[in-house]
Amino acid sequence: MDIHLNQLSMVFDNTTAVQEMTTTIKDGELVSLLGPSGCGKSTTLMLLSGLYKPTSGSIHFGDQDVTKLDAEKRGIGMVFQSYALYPHLSVLKNIMFPLRMKKVPKKEAEARAKEMAELVQIGHLLDRKPGQLSGGQQQRVAIARALVKKPNVLLLDEPLSNLDARLRLEMREEIRRIQQEIGITAIFVTHDQEEALSISDRVMLMKDGIIQQESAPQNMYKKPENEFVASFLGNPPINLMTLTKTHESTVYRLADSKEIIQLPALPPEDMETVRLGIRAEDLFHTTENPLFQGEIIHIETIGRDTLIRMQVGSITVRALVDPEQQLQIGDAYSLGVRPGNVHYFHSESGKRLPLQMRGGNWHAKTNVEEHA
Amino acid sequence: MQKPTWKSTLKGYLYLLPALLILVVFSIYPIIKSFLMSFYTDYDFFSDTVNAYGLENFTKLFQDPNFITALKNTGIFVIGVVPLSIIISLAIAVLLNSKIKLSGFFRTIYFLPFVTSVVAVAIVWSWIFHSDYGLLNYILGLFGVDPIDWLTSPTYAMPALIILSIWKGLGFNIIIFLAGLQNIGNQYYLAAKVDGASAWNRFKSITLPLLSPTMFFVSIISIINAFKVFDEIFALFNGRPGPANSALTVVYYVYQKFYEEWEFGLATAAAFVLFLIIFLFTIIQLIVGKKFVHYN
Amino acid sequence: MRKEALSKGTIYILLSLGAILMLLPFVWMISTSLKAPNEVMAMPPVWIPSEWQFGNYSEASESAPFGTYFFNSIVVTVLTTIGELLTTILAAYAFSRINFYGKGIVFAVLLGTMMVPGEMLLIPNFVTVSNLGWIDSYEGLIVPWIASIFSIFLLRQYFFSVPQELSYAAKVDGCSDFKFLWYVMVPLAKPALITIALLKIIGSWNAFLWPLIVTNSQELRTLPVGLSAFTTEAGIKYELLMAASTMVILPMLLLFFVMQKYVISGVARSGLKG
Numbered sequence: 011m012d013i014h015l016n017q018l019s020m021v022f023d024n025t026t027a028v029q030e031m032t033t034t035i036k037d038g039e040l041v042s043l044l045g046p047s048g049c050g051k052s053t054t055l056m057l058l059s060g061l062y063k064p065t066s067g068s069i070h071f072g073d074q075d076v077t078k079l080d081a082e083k084r085g086i087g088m089v090f091q092s093y094a095l096y097p098h099l100s101v102l103k104n105i106m107f108p109l110r111m112k113k114v115p116k117k118e119a120e121a122r123a124k125e126m127a128e129l130v131q132i133g134h135l136l137d138r139k140p141g142q143l144s145g146g147q148q149q150r151v152a153i154a155r156a157l158v159k160k161p162n163v164l165l166l167d168e169p170l171s172n173l174d175a176r177l178r179l180e181m182r183e184e185i186r187r188i189q190q191e192i193g194i195t196a197i198f199v200t201h202d203q204e205e206a207l208s209i210s211d212r213v214m215l216m217k218d219g220i221i222q223q224e225s226a227p228q229n230m231y232k233k234p235e236n237e238f239v240a241s242f243l244g245n246p247p248i249n250l251m252t253l254t255k256t257h258e259s260t261v262y263r264l265a266d267s268k269e270i271i272q273l274p275a276l277p278p279e280d281m282e283t284v285r286l287g288i289r290a291e292d293l294f295h296t297t298e299n300p301l302f303q304g305e306i307i308h309i310e311t312i313g314r315d316t317l318i319r320m321q322v323g324s325i326t327v328r329a330l331v332d333p334e335q336q337l338q339i340g341d342a343y344s345l346g347v348r349p350g351n352v353h354y355f356h357s358e359s360g361k362r363l364p365l366q367m368r369g370g371n372w373h374a375k376t377n378v379e380e381h382a
Numbered sequence: 383m384q385k386p387t388w389k390s391t392l393k394g395y396l397y398l399l400p401a402l403l404i405l406v407v408f409s410i411y412p413i414i415k416s417f418l419m420s421f422y423t424d425y426d427f428f429s430d431t432v433n434a435y436g437l438e439n440f441t442k443l444f445q446d447p448n449f450i451t452a453l454k455n456t457g458i459f460v461i462g463v464v465p466l467s468i469i470i471s472l473a474i475a476v477l478l479n480s481k482i483k484l485s486g487f488f489r490t491i492y493f494l495p496f497v498t499s500v501v502a503v504a505i506v507w508s509w510i511f512h513s514d515y516g517l518l519n520y521i522l523g524l525f526g527v528d529p530i531d532w533l534t535s536p537t538y539a540m541p542a543l544i545i546l547s548i549w550k551g552l553g554f555n556i557i558i559f560l561a562g563l564q565n566i567g568n569q570y571y572l573a574a575k576v577d578g579a580s581a582w583n584r585f586k587s588i589t590l591p592l593l594s595p596t597m598f599f600v601s602i603i604s605i606i607n608a609f610k611v612f613d614e615i616f617a618l619f620n621g622r623p624g625p626a627n628s629a630l631t632v633v634y635y636v637y638q639k640f641y642e643e644w645e646f647g648l649a650t651a652a653a654f655v656l657f658l659i660i661f662l663f664t665i666i667q668l669i670v671g672k673k674f675v676h677y678n
Numbered sequence: 679m680r681k682e683a684l685s686k687g688t689i690y691i692l693l694s695l696g697a698i699l700m701l702l703p704f705v706w707m708i709s710t711s712l713k714a715p716n717e718v719m720a721m722p723p724v725w726i727p728s729e730w731q732f733g734n735y736s737e738a739s740e741s742a743p744f745g746t747y748f749f750n751s752i753v754v755t756v757l758t759t760i761g762e763l764l765t766t767i768l769a770a771y772a773f774s775r776i777n778f779y780g781k782g783i784v785f786a787v788l789l790g791t792m793m794v795p796g797e798m799l800l801i802p803n804f805v806t807v808s809n810l811g812w813i814d815s816y817e818g819l820i821v822p823w824i825a826s827i828f829s830i831f832l833l834r835q836y837f838f839s840v841p842q843e844l845s846y847a848a849k850v851d852g853c854s855d856f857k858f859l860w861y862v863m864v865p866l867a868k869p870a871l872i873t874i875a876l877l878k879i880i881g882s883w884n885a886f887l888w889p890l891i892v893t894n895s896q897e898l899r900t901l902p903v904g905l906s907a908f909t910t911e912a913g914i915k916y917e918l919l920m921a922a923s924t925m926v927i928l929p930m931l932l933l934f935f936v937m938q939k940y941v942i943s944g945v946a947r948s949g950l951k952g
Binding site: 641 | 689696697701706721722736764766769771781787789796799809814821825876880884886891901923926927934935946
């Protein structure tokens with residue numbers, strides 16, 4: 011069953027939480043709604059669940075228009091950030107609850123609840139009360155409760171953010187496993203890019219109630235459609251800077267400084283100023299035609315990587331470099347980048363711009379065509 | 383939360399309906415009605431018809447020496463009960479709060495009178511106050527005090543009523559004070575101890591100011607309740623307002639006019655005056671409270 | 679550490695003295711209720727009756743229809759309590775979980791009426807009840823008391839503490855508002871509901887002025903009204919009067935001993951609002 015959102019809008023008092031959203035979620039897909047807090051991702055989920063009713067627009071589950079349908083009639087399962095288990099009921103009773111509300115006979119409800127408990131591996135905890143469970147166990151119960159009535163869609167509202175780092179990793183694999191095992195369409199809201207990129211088939215990145223980009227995770231990372239997407243994804247964050255054209259048409263300098271930048275790929279020719287984005291891991295040390303030259307002002311070792319900050323004219327550039335190198339603060343250093351790894355964005359709209367290759371790198375060319 | 387819709391409004395009022403129905407009929411309507419009734423000067427209860435309105439009830443009221451007595455007695459009662467009751471219950475609450483074993487047990491005992499019927503305990507006290515065979519006079523006699531006519535002499539009827547009322551109401555105040563005391567963080571006391579403050583100074587400069595919101599609440603409730611005293615009198619003096627009207631209070635006066643003399647207009651006017659007095663006191667306390675109460 | 683103002687021993691002595699004063703009337707009541715007439719008036723007082731006269735209790739309950747009073751008190755207490763719980767649960771739910779037009783105003787008006795002393799409502803309510811033909815009836819004793827603004831506020835506060843996500847979860851699980859209230863909120867609010875019920879039971883059992891004015895016949899008197907009438911009938915038979923008083927007081931004392939945690943927390947909470 012596909013889910014279609016058509017021109018969906020939600021306005022609270024004076025703020026627009028979701029703005030004319032149109033998209034389709036395919037059957038059996040796990041889609042992440044990603045974005046900073048207040049971007050409208052949770053509101054979108056609430057609209058999908060029927061707990062909120064949209065100001066305008068429509069929602070279709072398959073052929074059925076569910077826009078006006080109440081949550082209890084939509085046949086959805088939902089998992090909440092705080093798990094929202096019924097504190098007065100045992101684990102088994104919690105999982106049985108949706109079935110009991112549907113008047114499923116007690117015997118059958120119990121059997122189905124137990125089966126579901128096995129699937130999420132909490133079969134040994136059935137008699138406990140939620141208060142006696144760890145966060146991870148509670149989340150498993152919440153998932154079982156959401157799935158036990160065989161819903162059409164599984165909605166997950168930041169289900170992992172109350173868990174500690176290690177459990178979060180484990181549970182996100184669990185969620186992916188369970189989702190694929192029963193082949194349910196799932197929509198997963200998160201503010202954690204790593205989470206979104208690692209488990210979803212498709213990511214929708216939102217900002218100010220508008221989808222900025224929807225695509226497969228790697229695609230979104232590799233080819234951000236605008237500056238926001240580029241800056242939101244990636245840790246350490248992408249290096250962004252403004253370039254201004256000099257009197258020579260293929261030579262750019264950093265805005266607010268005289269630093270001339272030797273670019274491996276150029277933005278469209280008619281641009282006077284342009285925004286350049288380069289990820290820290292795409293920069294490498296080179297002395298041959300370096301892109302940036304400057305002084306190392308900061309060195310940080312994160313696990314197996316070494317992150318440096320380098321002063322280049324008036325800006326600082328972050329780069330992940332070979333940890334074997336003996337570097338010291340104050341050292342002069344130079345960095346280069348492969349032509350396909352630079353991103354240009356329109357200096358006002360922030361939209362991605364195609365690249366002009368120097369010397370015709372076919373790989374980068376295809377990138378340009380894809381986004382033309 | 384989402385904005386109200388007509389659907390949610392209908393649902394909301396449906397849920398409110400049972401409570402609202404009762405409250406409108408028996409709490410809100412009577413407030414308006416009693417305001418109106420106090421202006422009924424000619425009223426026939428049996429046909430529920432009003433023949434004349436006017437301010438006459440109020441002038442009559444203030445010309446009635448009994449009403450003046452009732453006002454005076456109520457005032458004496460309030461002054462007799464409230465400060466004493468607050469001081470005693472605060473002292474007990476502070477003692478109970480001093481981390482001793484059995485504190486729960488004592489709390490239970492002090493609270494017992496609160497759950498008992500006023501009528502029943504007033505009857506028990508009337509036996510204790512008995513001038514010849516009463517327990518109180520016997521105990522006083524051990525200290526060389528001559529027997530007192532607690533319930534039959536106009537001088538002692540009011541003190542007897544005050545003793546009973548303090549005994550009855552102590553538990554409630556203690557519980558409220560205890561809750562207030564337990565809300566005061568220990569860090570203040572530790573800091574004061576480090577500074578070398580004596581126990582009395584700690585009480586004066588930490589407990590009292592930090593307890594002032596509680597104190598404020600207790601005094602408002604105590605004053606309101608004291609103004610409304612009735613059951614105790616009825617039971618203690620066996621259906622009379624004490625010897626020679628010595629325990630005639632405003633509510634008792636209302637009861638007399640209304641239930642014994644069927645003077646509905648006069649009775650509601652008296653009730654209305656009571657309400658105004660209570661209202662005035664609450665307002666005064668709110669104003670005074672703003673100045674002295676430390677809310678943190 | 680500095681010396682405390684009072685030693686532990688002094689505190690115990692002071693509290694014990696106070697406790698004795700608080701308990702004395704109850705002890706004296708029970709002691710008198712079990713005495714033979716000649717011991718009642720004995721001076722110095724006899725604390726422990728030489729022979730326990732349990733017959734005083736049966737004599738007291740025969741000399742006035744205490745059985746009927748008891749029955750009436752139970753009927754009135756039970757029905758008012760159930761009624762109040764129902765109206766309170768529904769109203770508290772509306773105020774805490776449903777958004778409707780006029781909610782603020784209705785709430786403010788109810789809050790305002792709490793300021794008005796109940797005694798002022800006595801006379802108009804008497805007129806209303808008599809117009810409804812409810813004088814001297816169970817309806818008259820019960821119906822005016824099956825809603826309480828204080829209880830609604832108390833429960834509303836409690837309902838607010840139930841996280842919003844729980845009601846979302848229940849909706850998704852297929853609960854209508856009413857089912858959510860019944861299957862989730864009510865079980866969760868059990869402590870608050872017990873407190874509300876207990877305060878109501880105590881208040882209803884001990885109520886005096888209202889039952890006094892709306893009942894005329896012996897058949898409908900509640901215990902306190904009956905007991906008050908009995909004082910005239912018993913005259914100076916204090917042992918019977920004390921036996922009757924014990925019958926009125928004892929049920930509430932027992933209830934309180936068993937459930938005191940809830941009663942005290944309810945009273946304490948009413949104070950913390952202030």
